[in-house]
Amino acid sequence: PVDYSGTWNMLSNDNFEGYMVAINIDFATRKIAGLLKTQKVIRQDGDSFTMKTLSTFRNYSSSFKIGVEFDEVTQGLDNRKCKSVVNWVGDKMVCVQKGEKGNRGWTHWIEDDQLYLDLYCEDQVCQQIYERK
Ligand code: RET
Numbered sequence: 001p002v003d004y005s006g007t008w009n010m011l012s013n014d015n016f017e018g019y020m021v022a023i024n025i026d027f028a029t030r031k032i033a034g035l036l037k038t039q040k041v042i043r044q045d046g047d048s049f050t051m052k053t054l055s056t057f058r059n060y061s062s063s064f065k066i067g068v069e070f071d072e073v074t075q076g077l078d079n080r081k082c083k084s085v086v087n088w089v090g091d092k093m094v095c096v097q098k099g100e101k102g103n104r105g106w107t108h109w110i111e112d113d114q115l116y117l118d119l120y121c122e123d124q125v126c127q128q129i130y131e132r133k
Pocket of ligand 1 (some may be wrong): 007023025029036038051055058059060062067076077082119132
């Protein structure tokens, strides 16, 4: 099985702007956020996860257990409430964020020791790639 634990540094961030527009991040925040090289700190304990997204501007943290729906508030992003659930699809982690926004969620996977993250909202996809610190 894949081990997501560790500290990961952003290598690339494709169409973050489109994703941020889709979740209604305001212009000024997008200009700042678009320049960030975020870091992911992931703690995996069996099927329990804590995922921290760290940056010089703002941080975001969430904790969940695979297959267990949880109430997520996207604090510091668009501050919306979602009913979220993360499931394994093979070795990929697939999250569905049910709420006001359609087709919202994300997928994490590891390939060649790089961490991939696709962020979805409506018709937008942002693809991020991270390398191990
Ligand atoms: C930042 C800076 C402020 C504006 C925005 C941000 C986006 C964060 C995102 C985090 C995704 C986290 C995931 C966690 C998985 O558990 C960087 C906080 C919009 C999109 C997928």
